[in-house]
Amino acid sequence: MLEIRDLSVSYGQHRALESAALHVSPGEIVVILGANGAGKSTLLKALCGISEGRVTGSALLDGEEILGARPDRIVEAGLSLVPEGRGIFGDLTVQENLTLGAYPTRARDDETGNLDRVLSLFPKLAERRRQTVRTMSGGEQQMVAIGRAMMSNPQVLALDEPSLGLSPLLCKDLFQSLLAVKAAGVGVLLVEQNAKQSLRIADRGYLLENGEIVNEDKADALARDPAVQRAYLGAGGGQAAPHQPEAAPRPAATPRRPSGPSASEIAAAALDRVGTASRPPAARPPARPAAEAAGPPDTPDTKPAPEGPASRLPDVNDLVARASAQSSRRPGAPARPAPPAARRDEPPRRVAPTGTEPDTGDRLQAVLDEIEAAARRAETYRSRDRRR
Numbered sequence: 384m385l386e387i388r389d390l391s392v393s394y395g396q397h398r399a400l401e402s403a404a405l406h407v408s409p410g411e412i413v414v415i416l417g418a419n420g421a422g423k424s425t426l427l428k429a430l431c432g433i434s435e436g437r438v439t440g441s442a443l444l445d446g447e448e449i450l451g452a453r454p455d456r457i458v459e460a461g462l463s464l465v466p467e468g469r470g471i472f473g474d475l476t477v478q479e480n481l482t483l484g485a486y487p488t489r490a491r492d493d494e495t496g497n498l499d500r501v502l503s504l505f506p507k508l509a510e511r512r513r514q515t516v517r518t519m520s521g522g523e524q525q526m527v528a529i530g531r532a533m534m535s536n537p538q539v540l541a542l543d544e545p546s547l548g549l550s551p552l553l554c555k556d557l558f559q560s561l562l563a564v565k566a567a568g569v570g571v572l573l574v575e576q577n578a579k580q581s582l583r584i585a586d587r588g589y590l591l592e593n594g595e596i597v598n599e600d601k602a603d604a605l606a607r608d609p610a611v612q613r614a615y616l617g618a619g620g621g622q623a624a625p626h627q628p629e630a631a632p633r634p635a636a637t638p639r640r641p642s643g644p645s646a647s648e649i650a651a652a653a654l655d656r657v658g659t660a661s662r663p664p665a666a667r668p669p670a671r672p673a674a675e676a677a678g679p680p681d682t683p684d685t686k687p688a689p690e691g692p693a694s695r696l697p698d699v700n701d702l703v704a705r706a707s708a709q710s711s712r713r714p715g716a717p718a719r720p721a722p723p724a725a726r727r728d729e730p731p732r733r734v735a736p737t738g739t740e741p742d743t744g745d746r747l748q749a750v751l752d753e754i755e756a757a758a759r760r761a762e763t764y765r766s767r768d769r770r771r
């Protein structure tokens with residue numbers, strides 16, 4: 384059971400979430416509906432330990448306080464997030480992506496059992512186990528993202544706008560797969576703008592407006608509520624396609640950097656951080672080169688794999704190393720050796736999804752060179768202004 388009480392989040396002076404209270408029981412689908420900027424992602428991020436704002440309140444997962452804990456501790460406690468944009472590794476296969484989800488300690492003891500469970504929950508993934516993820520449709524990729532989160536054996540699965548960018552048909556598949564998750568006894572906390580379909584599968588829902596929960600009810604009651612129909616389901620009583628209601632006027636969000644360090648100080652601090660980030664890790668036994676570790680070329684293979692799911696499980700540490708190598712490779716650039724694989728008993732290292740995070744020293748250095756140049760230009764303008 385997840386019990387959130389008095390959860391507030393501020394970004395500077397801007398209060399994005401105000402004393403939110405909600406709960407999710409095992410095997411229950413709870414949807415949070417709200418317009419753009421209502422605070423839905425803010426709530427999920429705070430819960431999962433990745434908020435950029437100041438977070439106060441309480442979130443108990445089976446009695447354990449998780450608010451303010453590190454994201455990996457929160458996953459260990461049993462809350463797994465499928466982030467907006469999925470965050471999967473396009474160049475890895477379905478099974479490799481799933482295996483990466485078994486990295487948390489709570490899942491390692493039964494990696495094979497979890498994989499069996501996920502593949503039986505999502506038979507489509509079982510058929511596509513060897514397919515490279517980037518060759519799959521958006522809906523299939525979303526299913527991989529959900530499957531991967533399920534590999535950590537969560538008690539509660541949180542999803543941030545999973546239907547974003549999916550066709551109506553794929554949305555239907557996606558929501559069906561959430562029913563499968565529910566049937567497995569997992570609580571689902573779903574942030575959605577697709578009110579029509581999410582209310583169809585949900586047990587209960589909360590309406591979030593301008594950072595405050597303004598209504599809570601059973602999903603069917605919400606779907607019948609005229610105000611909800613007007614705001615979220617179209618004026619025709621739920622027959623029209625869902626639309627985004629206008630957010631009520633709100634105080635302007637505090638600019639992210641209203642004052643503080645100068646541009647050159649920021650650039651210097653950033654360069655300092657890169658020095659740390661790009662420092663090579665302590666010597667470990669060398670991993671196989673990425674090209675060799677990648678195995679056969681990335682050709683889609685939609686045939687069912689002949690062997691059972693339990694056999695030939697890739698090693699999760701190898702995968703983490705390969706995923707890191709992939710995420711730091713420029714598109715089209717030759718494969719480089721993967722960083723050394725972590726040992727099982729080492730704490731998990733951070734892995735960046737493909738194309739989302741430039742974590743190689745040279746790419747960061749190029750960006751930071753630009754920042755430095757911009758800082759120098761800013762200084763020139765400032766001293767010109769001062770002279771005037």
Ligand SMILES: Nc1ncnc2c1ncn2[C@@H]1O[C@H](COP(=O)(O)OP(=O)(O)OP(=O)(O)O)[C@@H](O)[C@H]1O
Nearest residue numbers: 394399417418419420421422423424425426435636
């Ligand atoms: N890192 C941040 N710094 C400052 N303000 C932020 C930050 N993240 C979100 N906000 C502000 O907090 C408010 C809530 O944003 P949030 O992303 O939670 O909305 P949302 O309901 O998820 O919207 P959407 O459906 O468009 O994703 C917005 O006014 C947004 O501008």
